[in-house]
Amino acid sequence: MSTSTSTLDSLAIGIDIGGTGTKFGIVDRLGNVLFSSEISTKKHIEIETFIADLQQNLVPLIEKAGGIGRIKGIGVGAPNGNYYTGTVEYAPNLPWKGILPLAKLVQDEFKLPVVLTNDANAAALGEMMYGAAKGMKDFIMITLGTGVGSGIVANGKLIYGHDGFAGELGHTTIIPDGRYHPGTGKKGSLESYASATGVTTTALELLANSKRESILRKIPKEKIDSKKVYEAAIAGDALAQEIFEFTGKILGMALANFIMFSSPEAIILFGGLTKAGDLILSPTKKHMEENLIQVFQNKVKILVSHLNESDAAILGASALVWDM
Amino acid sequence: MSTSTSTLDSLAIGIDIGGTGTKFGIVDRLGNVLFSSEISTKKHIEIETFIADLQQNLVPLIEKAGGIGRIKGIGVGAPNGNYYTGTVEYAPNLPWKGILPLAKLVQDEFKLPVVLTNDANAAALGEMMYGAAKGMKDFIMITLGTGVGSGIVANGKLIYGHDGFAGELGHTTIIPDGRYHPGTGKKGSLESYASATGVTTTALELLANSKRESILRKIPKEKIDSKKVYEAAIAGDALAQEIFEFTGKILGMALANFIMFSSPEAIILFGGLTKAGDLILSPTKKHMEENLIQVFQNKVKILVSHLNESDAAILGASALVWDM
Numbered sequence: 089m090s091t092s093t094s095t096l097d098s099l100a101i102g103i104d105i106g107g108t109g110t111k112f113g114i115v116d117r118l119g120n121v122l123f124s125s126e127i128s129t130k131k132h133i134e135i136e137t138f139i140a141d142l143q144q145n146l147v148p149l150i151e152k153a154g155g156i157g158r159i160k161g162i163g164v165g166a167p168n169g170n171y172y173t174g175t176v177e178y179a180p181n182l183p184w185k186g187i188l189p190l191a192k193l194v195q196d197e198f199k200l201p202v203v204l205t206n207d208a209n210a211a212a213l214g215e216m217m218y219g220a221a222k223g224m225k226d227f228i229m230i231t232l233g234t235g236v237g238s239g240i241v242a243n244g245k246l247i248y249g250h251d252g253f254a255g256e257l258g259h260t261t262i263i264p265d266g267r268y269h270p271g272t273g274k275k276g277s278l279e280s281y282a283s284a285t286g287v288t289t290t291a292l293e294l295l296a297n298s299k300r301e302s303i304l305r306k307i308p309k310e311k312i313d314s315k316k317v318y319e320a321a322i323a324g325d326a327l328a329q330e331i332f333e334f335t336g337k338i339l340g341m342a343l344a345n346f347i348m349f350s351s352p353e354a355i356i357l358f359g360g361l362t363k364a365g366d367l368i369l370s371p372t373k374k375h376m377e378e379n380l381i382q383v384f385q386n387k388v389k390i391l392v393s394h395l396n397e398s399d400a401a402i403l404g405a406s407a408l409v410w411d412m
Numbered sequence: 413m414s415t416s417t418s419t420l421d422s423l424a425i426g427i428d429i430g431g432t433g434t435k436f437g438i439v440d441r442l443g444n445v446l447f448s449s450e451i452s453t454k455k456h457i458e459i460e461t462f463i464a465d466l467q468q469n470l471v472p473l474i475e476k477a478g479g480i481g482r483i484k485g486i487g488v489g490a491p492n493g494n495y496y497t498g499t500v501e502y503a504p505n506l507p508w509k510g511i512l513p514l515a516k517l518v519q520d521e522f523k524l525p526v527v528l529t530n531d532a533n534a535a536a537l538g539e540m541m542y543g544a545a546k547g548m549k550d551f552i553m554i555t556l557g558t559g560v561g562s563g564i565v566a567n568g569k570l571i572y573g574h575d576g577f578a579g580e581l582g583h584t585t586i587i588p589d590g591r592y593h594p595g596t597g598k599k600g601s602l603e604s605y606a607s608a609t610g611v612t613t614t615a616l617e618l619l620a621n622s623k624r625e626s627i628l629r630k631i632p633k634e635k636i637d638s639k640k641v642y643e644a645a646i647a648g649d650a651l652a653q654e655i656f657e658f659t660g661k662i663l664g665m666a667l668a669n670f671i672m673f674s675s676p677e678a679i680i681l682f683g684g685l686t687k688a689g690d691l692i693l694s695p696t697k698k699h700m701e702e703n704l705i706q707v708f709q710n711k712v713k714i715l716v717s718h719l720n721e722s723d724a725a726i727l728g729a730s731a732l733v734w735d736m
Binding site: 168177178180225226240242243245247248249250251252253254255256257259260261262263264272274341344345346348349350351352353379381382383384387388 | 492707
């Protein structure tokens with residue numbers, strides 16, 4: 089086992105904590121994910137058992153990579169993660185409530201320097217270093233997964249804001265008095281529509297409020313999810329296609345608002361929903377342009393991240409280490 | 413007449429072009445507006461007559477201030493002003509359409525270096541240098557005048573965006589399919605509600621759609637404006653108070669969205685509508701907090717600019733010169 093600490097062959101650990109699962113891996117400076125694995129997030133009611141599970145599954149990877157001596161540090165991406173304090177605060181999609189000293193817990197466990205930020209901020213760093221935003225100084229990263237996350241880069245730097253929490257675009261209100269979000273108690277947020285969860289809700293609403301035929305009626309309600317809706321839409325199901333049309337309309341309206349805020353060169357989309365391709369991208373683009381005032385029209389690219397999905401989250405989190 | 417060019421006593425010209433009028437003045441480094449005046453913007457159908465009018469009214473001030481030799485440069489704030497190109501592009505609230513090389517026109521006229529940006533960006537610089545945002549690194553400036561403008565500062569720098577047009581928050585959609593904006597052709601923008609024009613429209617709508625008693629009914633429709641609504645509200649008129657309540661509700665929802673974008677330390681409000689004081693600030697604050705997810709609640713100050721209104725626009729524009 090090597091214990092060399094030369095910078096050239098030093099490695100970084102990236103940990104991405106999502107509402108459902110937590111991905112982690114060991115990454116070199118060129119962005120190769122050498123070893124990676126995943127554990128469940130949501131099965132851990134207590135943060136302590138989560139940290140223990142992480143330790144148990146990460147240590148073997150560190151050993152395989154040549155031991156702790158080769159690791160420069162750990163980057164953690166987590167919902168509502170605070171770059172300044174290393175805490176995760178009131179994250180609606182995580183099982184742990186209140187303010188958690190996550191960076192400190194990880195640091196105490198592994199005895200390595202830890203940097204933490206919003207999971208989508210980490211993803212944005214990853215895109216800027218290795219992905220679709222290479223060379224860009226102004227872009228917005230939107231992650232469309234279980235929830236909707238975002239990372240905003242302006243003047244070549246991530247916007248952390250006054251308190252470290254900037255970039256919670258998933259929680260901005262798009263439809264006043266719209267759909268209720270059980271995690272936040274707010275109504276009409278982007279996340280309540282343009283996430284995998286939102287697509288499922290839209291499907292259930294459309295099925296309940298009409299008698300229209302659809303392949304989706306053959307599936308038990310509790311088994312309907314965004315993947316099933318996608319498969320139905322691809323198979324030509326009109327109702328399923330309408331679900332993506334509607335989702336894209338909401339997303340496009342939201343993107344227009346974001347563009348009028350920071351005027352980015354591109355919006356980088358990432359996550360499960362982007363797999364629906366033009367089913368969601370076409371209406372998104374259309375409604376984005378329709379809601380922009382003239383000065384912003386036909387200028388801003390919508391790009392889908394081309395990083396391998398399971399690697400991207402880890403890469404983003406690990407990018408925090410090289411940025412330390 | 414002095415022609416000294418020592419930096420210590422050098423002066424800057426600030427020009428603020430609004431939809432109705434254009435203010436300009438000569439400012440020293442400490443932020444004293446030494447001489448100032450104003451011309452109409454909207455009476456000039458042609459940009460050429462506007463520049464001629466500006467020249468005629470500004471030259472006497474330059475003479476009074478000791479001549480052109482003392483002037484370091486000219487800062488111009490204008491709607492849709494582009495910092496990178498010095499052009500004003502498709503400004504919905506100005507009489508001139510298309511793309512105008514405004515910085516060049518001013519430079520050719522006065523033979524001085526000219527820097528141009530969005531009027532609200534200029535106002536934000538002024539607040540950061542001389543006003544309510546002194547010492548802040550993350551804040552959002554919102555101007556509530558004929559229209560709604562904005563300037564966003566993050567990491568201590570104005571966000572210009574990829575193309576120089578960032579910070580058009582007045583044109584973000586707050587009510588999908590809401591009130592039509594004749595200048596942009598878009599529906600439901602913040603500006604169509606939370607501007608002086610928006611308040612007038614709300615008043616006319618409320619009067620037309622109800623038979624409720626109001627002092628405002630004694631005023632001919634075409635004479636109702638935000639000032640009349642303010643006077644009625646102060647006099648205890650319930651309908652007039654409701655107009656500000658409604659305006660504050662929309663503004664508060666919008667501010668919550670902006671906070672979830674860049675997480676500023678404060679939002680600085682400026683312009684005519686702020687004179688309504690708590691009539692508009694109380695509902696704004698209330699609805700802002702209601703629409704924020706927990707992590708942002710009770711953290712962000714709403715401050716009203718304490719700069720003298722006629723000076724502030726000039727100060728902001730002149731601040732561009734010291735920033736050159």
